[in-house]
Amino acid sequence: MTLLAFLLLFTAAILGYLINRRAAFLIRKSGGKLHSLTGFHSMYALLVVLVPVFVLIVVWLVLKAPAINALVMSGLPEGVLDGMGTGELQLVLAEIQSLAAGQVFGTPEDWKIVAAEQLVSYRATSSWLLLVIVVASALALMLYARSKVSANFRARQSVEKIISGLMIFCSVVAVFTTIGIVAALTFETYKFLTMVPLTDFLFGLNWEPQIPIREDQIAAEGAFGIVPVFLGTLVIATVAMLIALPIGLLTAIYLNEFASRRVREIVKPVMEILSGVPTVVYGFFAILVVAPAMRSFGQSIGLDVAPNTALAAGGVMGLMLIPFISSFADDALSAVPQSLRDGALALGATRAETVLGVLFPAAIPGIVGGVLLAVSRAIGETMIVVMAAGLIAKLTINPLDSVTAVTVQIVTLLIGDTSFDNPKTLAAFALGMVLFLVTLMINIFALRIVRKYREIYD
Incomplete structure (x- = not known):
């Protein structure tokens, strides 16, 4: 009806x-x-x-x-x-x-x-x-x-x-x-901080969220230190950016300045298709293809690789972010006035020298803004890290080890029948507030860079 x-x-x-x-x-x-x-x-x-x-x-x-x-x-x-x-x-x-x-x-x-x-x-x-x-x-x-x-x-x-x-x-x-x-996150985070001290949450080195089922139960007080969780998020995001940043920038430069029209007409739509693939598909690809391949290769050369690694999750996330960075960089390079290109070439500069010495510095505001937005997306990504990263928080920066991320813990804490009167469940909102503040600061920083340096080249 x-x-x-x-x-x-x-x-x-x-x-x-x-x-x-x-x-x-x-x-x-x-x-x-x-x-x-x-x-x-x-x-x-x-x-x-x-x-x-x-x-x-x-x-x-x-x-x-x-x-x-x-x-x-x-x-x-x-x-x-x-x-x-x-x-x-x-x-x-x-x-x-x-x-x-x-x-x-x-x-x-x-x-x-x-x-x-x-x-x-x-x-x-x-x-x-x-x-x-x-x-x-x-x-x-x-x-x-x-x-x-x-x-x-x-x-x-x-x-x-x-x-x-x-x-x-x-x-x-x-x-x-x-x-x-923001109000919902703030209210629930305040309730969480009334049960767990702020210093323990921000500077604690152990993350074991649990609550006692019985009054006499031992070792069920829980530890809510965010440092290992946030460190795992940074490791995954770093791996993703190390893969996405150079490939995305080089792809944008090639398509914008060196590729023929026919190549651009073929590659550009393929990049757009990659950017439209659902993140859950990337997650399946990471857990079914990339992670087993890394584990097999590691065993063949004598490396101990965990079943779920930051390298697998970050690597696949980097592939997902390549079209994102490439699109931003391509738009920034296309916005540079043609007169700058013509002037550099007229003075005897090669195509490569023109790109590195003239076009790239002029397009820096748009490129940096796109990169920082990609970083915020990598930090806030959910499906790939939920499916390919681990569940146990470890204080490590080894990308071959199993680590957890903020989004993984939020999903884990809110699965099933939940009661919003204990620190275990409310910790998800505190993690969400931290994630919100971090991505907000990154976005503000990106906008400030774009506004500050754009005036120089307009």
């Missing part, structure tokens, strides 16, 4: 577009002069129908489930929920929802079966009611938009006002989303 509601909305919006376009065309054909072009009248109808009804559908879908669940729970027989806590109430609701979906386990009580039937009925009624409201609202807005078509109607200003409002709304959503993320 939801898909049908959206299809009806889009159909009504297109129909309103065509109706207003024809009405404006008839006015112009009859000799009248429109204040705005025909396209603005038709676009006005499209936006007037599409935007309000789309918002209505989204709000309806957001409030639908909580409202129906509240109705179902309030309609249960008296006394069946007496003495139940929040968790037990959620279990009852989950069982009713399972019965409504046709998933019956054991012999449920009769009142649960009746509640499941009511839930199905409420959902069906809600879906039909949504369709009726969508059709009625769309028709009313179509008639309103059609009534606005006249020679004096300022359709262009109205369309621009609606689009400006949408832009402001999207900007506000982005800002408040960021604020919400």
Whole structure:
């Protein structure tokens, strides 16, 4: 029903577009002069129908489930929920929802079966009611938009006002989303720091997050020192950048200055395809191909290579970052004025000397900005390190050893049924806050470099 509601909305919006376009065309054909072009009248109808009804559908879908669940729970027989806590109430609701979906386990009580039937009925009624409201609202807005078509109607200003409002709304959503993320991380991190001292977290050399299951359990206090976790992240990111940085830069220089047009037309799309490969595919490649190959090669020459190594995870991550760095460097080199190239060549410089002595220094702001953004992406990468890196935090910089990363620990700590009242779970938010601050500082540093040195060559 939801898909049908959206299809009806889009159909009504297109129909309103065509109706207003024809009405404006008839006015112009009859000799009248429109204040705005025909396209603005038709676009006005499209936006007037599409935007309000789309918002209505989204709000309806957001409030639908909580409202129906509240109705179902309030309609249960008296006394069946007496003495139940929040968790037990959620279990009852989950069982009713399972019965409504046709998933019956054991012999449920009769009142649960009746509640499941009511839930199905409420959902069906809600879906039909949504369709009726969508059709009625769309028709009313179509008639309103059609009534606005006249020679004096300022359709262009109205369309621009609606689009400006949408832009402001999207900007506000982005800002408040960021604020919400930071607030959630800050709140949970504060709760964690009330249980674990800040100095132990920032400067501790052991990372063994665990909590006692019993009061008399020994050796379950846990250690929450972030140093080995963050060191493992830096080792993986360093390996990735050592591979991605030279290959990406040399690829960009070759494609921009030395490659023929035919070679560029072939290599450039291939690089773009590599940048679009999902990170989980790189993770499978690392754990199934790269890691076993490294382990076999290490055994053949007498090296002890761990099954999961920083070298495998960082190496594959470096391959993933090559198109990223190459694209930034290529754009930076392409932005250098042609006059600098011509002047260097006219003075007798070779192509290589022109690239190294003129073009590369002029493109440094864009290149450095792209490299630092790649570093922040390497530090925050999740799937590759989760699949190819280790789980045990070790205080080592040996890339052949098994290390863990911040993202690996965040995923590990939040897997399964979690209770957000112990330091083990809250440690994930503290790690997330540290990761957020580090990537934020790297991005700010990249922007400052770009802004500082760009003025020299503009």
